[in-house]
Amino acid sequence: MLASLIIKIKPRDNAIIKKDYGSLFHGYLLSKLNTEYVEKLHNLKLNPYSQYSYFDKNDNVYIWKISTLNEEAKEKIIDVIFNDKSEFLELKYHNLKADIISKNITDICSYKDIADRYFLSDDVNRVVNIKFLTPTTYKVHGNFTIFPYIDNIFISLYDKWNMYSKNISLQDDKVISDLVKNVNIIRYNLRSTKFSMEGVNLNSFIGNITLHCSNNKILVNIYNMLLDFASYSGIGAKTSLSMGGVLISRQSIKKDEI
Secondary structure, eight states, X not given: OEEEEEEEEEEGGGOOOOTTOHHHHHHHHHHXXXXXXXXXXXXXXXXXEXXXXXXXXXXTEEEEEEEESSHHHIIIIIHHHHHOOOSEEEEGGGTEEEEEEEEEEEEXXXXXXXXXXXXXXXXXXXXXXXXXXXXXXXXXXXXXXXXXXXXXXXXXXXXXXXXXXXXXXXXXXXXXXXXXXXXXXXXXXXXXXXXXXXXXXXXXXXXXXXEEEOSOHHHHHHHHHHHHHHHHHOSSSOGGGTTTOEEEEEOOOOGGGO
């Protein structure tokens, strides 16, 4: 099971929540969870959750989004935070307090639901836009990258999907190589940035890219399925610390624009 918790918050005294406060939100989150489960999370190779915050200009509030990748994580993370009676949260390192305006559990679905969305449809969605809401990066050969290479995008999604999807597996080495050959970035508006974590500045990027996938419908379905999954898992490294938060959207595009 996949799920998201949307928490609307408003900092007191007109304070600003900066893009690299993710580790502080992470610390607050863990402080609310069962200690045995927190210990279990520390020992996992890939975390079954992601979290990040961003400013919503339309509602003039900050959004803190927590997403989980299996039933246990939903029960022990999302349900716990949702049922917590606190009316505000406090990021102690910066002495920042923010009032909790609302909480909503959204986008509950199964891995099968995501797969069925594409494999049971006659539509072929080849063009997908990814908006990187928070700084995003990958660690390649010991260095953090400042550009979203296709193989890095899909390797992280492929690994997490196979780790937490019980019934629908993508255990096929050709999937990644086929995606790398057939998915192209056709538009981008990116900038490099730094993400500060425990005194270390990580190279990263933020902005938008538009992808196009060629080849047969089966590959296009897998491409769409994994990108929908990215809304829950995040993309790249440190997604539990608020990196790699993305918004996925689709659009029609003329052939002569590709």
